[in-house]
Amino acid sequence: MLKALDDVNLTIEQGEFFGLLGPNGAGKTTLISILAGLLRASAGKVSVHGHDVQADYARARQLLGVVPQELVFDPFFNVREALRIQSGYFGCKGNDAWIDELLHSLGLADKADANMRQLSGGMKRRVLVAQALVHKPPVIVLDEPTAGVDVELRQTLWQFIARLNKSGHTVLLTTHYLEEAEALCGRVAMLKAGRVVALERTSDLLKAASSHVLRLKLDGELPADLASRARVTGRIAQFSAHDAREIEGYLSAVREAGLQVEDVEITKADLEDVFLEVMAGKTSSSQAGNSWRESAQ
Numbered sequence: 001m002l003k004a005l006d007d008v009n010l011t012i013e014q015g016e017f018f019g020l021l022g023p024n025g026a027g028k029t030t031l032i033s034i035l036a037g038l039l040r041a042s043a044g045k046v047s048v049h050g051h052d053v054q055a056d057y058a059r060a061r062q063l064l065g066v067v068p069q070e071l072v073f074d075p076f077f078n079v080r081e082a083l084r085i086q087s088g089y090f091g092c093k094g095n096d097a098w099i100d101e102l103l104h105s106l107g108l109a110d111k112a113d114a115n116m117r118q119l120s121g122g123m124k125r126r127v128l129v130a131q132a133l134v135h136k137p138p139v140i141v142l143d144e145p146t147a148g149v150d151v152e153l154r155q156t157l158w159q160f161i162a163r164l165n166k167s168g169h170t171v172l173l174t175t176h177y178l179e180e181a182e183a184l185c186g187r188v189a190m191l192k193a194g195r196v197v198a199l200e201r202t203s204d205l206l207k208a209a210s211s212h213v214l215r216l217k218l219d220g221e222l223p224a225d226l227a228s229r230a231r232v233t234g235r236i237a238q239f240s241a242h243d244a245r246e247i248e249g250y251l252s253a254v255r256e257a258g259l260q261v262e263d264v265e266i267t268k269a270d271l272e273d274v275f276l277e278v279m280a281g282k283t284s285s286s287q288a289g290n291s292w293r294e295s296a297q
Contacts, residue, residue, distance in 0.1 A: 004030040005041075006194040014138075017162075017171045019185035019202070021178065021275060026191040028174045029069065032143050036066045048139055062090060065137035069144045071124050073116045079103070079127055080112045083134050090135035102130040105160045107153070122149045129157060139170045146177060158184065182206075182271035190278050198278045202271065209269035209277060214239045214247050216254060217263035226253055231276065235262075240273060 005027045012018045022028050033039040034046055037057050046053045051060040074082060083099045103109045106126045111119060116127065129145060140161065146154045154177075162184065165171050175181055181188055182202060190198040198205065216237045222230060231238040237254075241247045247266065254261060 004194050005034075008044075008191075008194070008196055010189055010196070010199070012170060012172060014170055015165070015168050016187060017165050017185050018173070019181040019188035020172060020174045020191065021181060021188055022174075022191035023279065025193075027194040028191055029143060030194075031191075032066070032141055032172075032174065035141065036064060037061055062135070063137055064139050064141060065132035065135065066141045067129050067132045067143060067145050069147065071121060071128070073124055073127065075115070075117045078113050078115050079108055079119075079130075082116060082127060083130055086131040086134045092135050095134070098136065099130075099134065102133060105156075106130055107156050122153050125149050126153060126157075133164075138168070139172070140164065142171065142173045142175075144174055144176065146175065146180065154180075178272040178275055179270070188271075190275065192279055198274075205274050206269060206271065209240075209274040212241045212243075212247065213267050213269050213273055214241050214250055215263075215265040215267065216250075216261050218254070219260040219262060220258070222254075222259070223257050226250075226257065231273075238273075240269065240277070241266075 008027070008031065020028050020031070030039065034041045035048070035053060037053050037060065040054065048060045048063045051063065053060045074085075077085065080099065080103070083102065084096075087093070087095055087099070100109075103112050106129055108123070108126050108130060111123055116124065119127065125145070129142075132140065142161070145157060158180070161171060171184075173181065173185060185202055187201050188198070188205065189196050200208075216239075217235050218237055219235070221227075222232065222237055226237075229239060239247075239250045241250065251261075251264075
């Protein structure tokens with residue numbers, strides 16, 4: 001039997017902006033589904049502000065605003081009607097001012113009377129965010145909220161979410177855009193095959209990584225021995241390097257391979273570099289336990 005999550009134990013503090021990272025199939029969405037009450041864990045305990053998500057589901061769910069990966073919408077209502085109906089699910093009445101603020105903050109004001117079927121994928125994504133926030137939940141869960149959306153939405157969303165976080169809302173984010181996690185998250189946990197393989201402050205993870213990254217723009221293909229040590233994206237090859245001698249070694253190997261270097265850049269490691277190191281088993285932060293708790297007391 002597949003064990004989707006194994007000895008996962010996390011406590012997220014009130015007001016944190018927390019990142020949950022991992023490759024596809026690592027267990028991120030399973031964990032969020034358990035938190036939201038969509039799946040039942042076979043063992044362990046999950047609580048939100050001290051309310052067990054199984055024993056006290058109604059109260060735990062009231063405290064959560066979840067933005068799912070999938071574009072789920074009701075095709076029979078316009079945007080404002082969809083938000084009012086979502087408000088009703090949580091017993092919220094007379095919140096038109098807050099709905100107006102959500103529409104404005106998420107760039108939906110001119111779409112308020114548009115039917116959900118008429119919206120683009122990016123606009124539907126904005127509505128999902130608004131629906132998750134319509135009852136002003138203290139804990140916001142974002143599962144790949146910017147997947148496949150335009151730059152404008154990403155900027156609009158993060159400005160608004162960052163504002164809510166500064167006002168005290170707890171944010172749990174999963175994303176494959178690691179530059180977003182690096183910019184936004186104070187702490188991150190990395191999952192691999194259902195287990196936590198790193199759990200640290202983002203700044204500490206970056207300090208523990210290889211100190212430099214050598215980025216080369218090349219006019220040809222790296223030989224296999226070099227490619228196995230590089231992160232290659234099109235014509236860009238990136239090598240992790242700890243010191244000047246290692247950097248020079250890579251440059252010499254590229255020259256010996258007969259490749260023309262069109263551009264060279266040496267930078268500090270970013271969260272994507274750390275993530276790849278952790279997934280390769282080069283860096284880890286072990287953590288014991290047998291439950292997952294979202295605790296925002």
